[in-house]
Amino acid sequence: MMSEEVLSYIQQNREDLLERLNDFLTIPSVSTDSSYKIDVQKAAQFVQNYLEEIGFDTIEEIPTSNHPIVYAAYNKAGVNAPTVLFYGHYDVQPVDPIEEWDSDPFTPEIRDGRIYARGASDDKGQVFMHLAVFEAFMKTTGALPVNIKVCIEGEEEIGSENLYDTLKEKREKFAADFVIISDSGMVAKNQPTILYGLKGFTGIEITVDGPDQDLHSGLYGGAVRNPIMALSHILSTMKNIDEEITVEGFYDDVEPMTAEERALIAKVEGEDYKQTTGIEETISEKGYDAKEHTMGRPTFEINGIYGGYQGEGTKTIIPAAATAKITCRLVPGQNPETIQQLLVEHIERVAPAGVQVTVKKEKLSSKAYMVEPNHPLIKKAAICYERAFEKETIFVRMGGSIPVVEWLDEMYNIPVILLGFGTPEDRLHSPNESFPLDSFDKGLETLVYYYNEVSK
């Protein structure tokens, strides 16, 4: 059988593959820091070299105003085979605080069955797995089972600034029958997980301006509205202590969770939040447990707040201003622009007199994405996962947002299959990021099965 040959190639060449992954992870492709610009470029080049070696027909570096997008196409699978768009990113998060790393973030190290390096899980390690599978197919069968378009960008960690416009401009170039992305995780190590939904995203920043400058609280207390107090009043009207968002109309377009879905979610072994976060008890929306709320209900979070004196001790002032940063995660049905507008209108309604309240709308917004859990491409993915991991696949929705998924959905209206192999212990964006070798091995197996399966 075709898969066996390919798999045995991977097994025999495991050391070489890990060696090559090592080279990829060694490049400090930190996209947010312009002093790494050359390294980001090197990572793009690494991807292109590999694609060339594999034998892709077209390889192209699409320049943008910042970091390039690597495009490649393989179209020898024939007109009857589907065309898959494989998306990933070669850039990584910064490494700060560097002193908290147990080994150098750009000197990959294998310890206790994990590869430690920035990008090991997010997303270089997972991008690499697809390339390795392509290599194995070509080296053993001389072909890929499906037509493939590759889109690997270098700006995912800075909001995919240039991707949207590039996709829009080159709509035909990236057109495909469906999309595969491995930039997410499983709910636990070795637990096959199908991510069939992602939340949308929007945000605002509220600034409350009071007096022209900080005022002496003794002289002006009793005459001047305190901007921090005003902001607290505004914020407290937006979500109640039962975690219900109390902004008028916020839930109006929410597609309710079905009984079937709640049953699917009930099957998922929940995260041990006490263990992973140190909190004493979970708090979720009245009527929903933490799993249901994180996966399937919208959220409203204050990400940051500041105003007045933040130093040691006391400074008896009425501050000139106070600011809060807010983001919401949205579920299917909700439109980010509508939600932003509802937030603005709510704030205007509750803003107290005596201060000036300004709301800035976050530019990057995205709708939630969801594919039917029983879509044939999803069912096939579940089967392939199960063959590789020898464990029943579970189905989850995630609170996170991957803007590119929503863009692809919006532009092409095609299924986006999220095949994640990360684990909750990977410490994405944190010191000591790592990726389990188990996920590497079984993930490669899953991908070999899947690329074969979808060719049928």
Place this chain on the structure above:
Amino acid sequence: MMSEEVLSYIQQNREDLLERLNDFLTIPSVSTDSSYKIDVQKAAQFVQNYLEEIGFDTIEEIPTSNHPIVYAAYNKAGVNAPTVLFYGHYDVQPVDPIEEWDSDPFTPEIRDGRIYARGASDDKGQVFMHLAVFEAFMKTTGALPVNIKVCIEGEEEIGSENLYDTLKEKREKFAADFVIISDSGMVAKNQPTILYGLKGFTGIEITVDGPDQDLHSGLYGGAVRNPIMALSHILSTMKNIDEEITVEGFYDDVEPMTAEERALIAKVEGEDYKQTTGIEETISEKGYDAKEHTMGRPTFEINGIYGGYQGEGTKTIIPAAATAKITCRLVPGQNPETIQQLLVEHIERVAPAGVQVTVKKEKLSSKAYMVEPNHPLIKKAAICYERAFEKETIFVRMGGSIPVVEWLDEMYNIPVILLGFGTPEDRLHSPNESFPLDSFDKGLETLVYYYNEVSK
């Protein structure tokens, strides 16, 4: 008449006096910054030298663990004359932001009838006026009209850290019949103002701790209580938008304002808050106007707040913690310790589940101070002010707190007469601090009349 001689000395020596004040203001006696320690010492020395030149009997520098207290005594006025304790401070606030000063803060400059320098009004300028008056009395009459004890400290701007213990230890040394302090202001330039009451002071810091570290809002939103939201909920229950403090028991011990007092306050021309602070409308406690609230009702102010992400753009986290700094100004009847306890109990009552709430009590607390507006020493002050400024004196209470006033009240139970000559335009603690020459000239005149008047 005795006063005329003294006043004419002051007029004839005005330039010399301003020259000497200039020397005093040139010393950067910033008490909070240890790199200015020698300068703070120099300012103490300046005061001692001047007192010696004037002819005080005893001059002593009382060391403390930080900056010294200058003590001096003149006791030749005889046993029938009262003993006055004159209190002031020779230290000043820092000058930051230095770039906002139009002239160097320690190179005094006279522009448009004002002396611009750090400390010109708070409090070197006003301390100097008393010393100048003492000089004038000695140079013309060979004596001071009353016995005088001088207490000029160097730590007022850092909370008078060592004064309380010094006063307590040397209780007899500082004992007097009443106290005179010029470390405050008039409600408007050339408007004689008797400050017959000060507010008390207390404070707390609330910290809300959530997860061990900042969490990804997509993965944990819906499971973990947001500390900033929790803090906003707590704060919003402490004062309502009608500016009523909604902490149970907060007003229980407040001595209500009498109709007489409200009538006194009504006579005060209120500050033009739009002009001085840039706000569009004043906001005060329901049932009281801004003048009444600032002068005679307690206040609750959030002085600072922080938590989570404060940088540019968006960071989608649930923050690990959030903190708010709160101070209250208290009125007669209220006990600061009781108020702190009420605040703590309120917070414990309203703190939501899922987060850890800690309240730190501010150590420096003080009770409000009030002297009867028709006390003979107050009436005499009003008459002297009116003679010098040729305008009817008004009577005000102030929202500010001067801890030393409460300590002196507590320790000696003697009247504290607050003869302030500052104006609302002096920009205390801010860039471009200044003091009007009008206040300098007419203030000196007032003090000459007053020291004579109280000798009778």
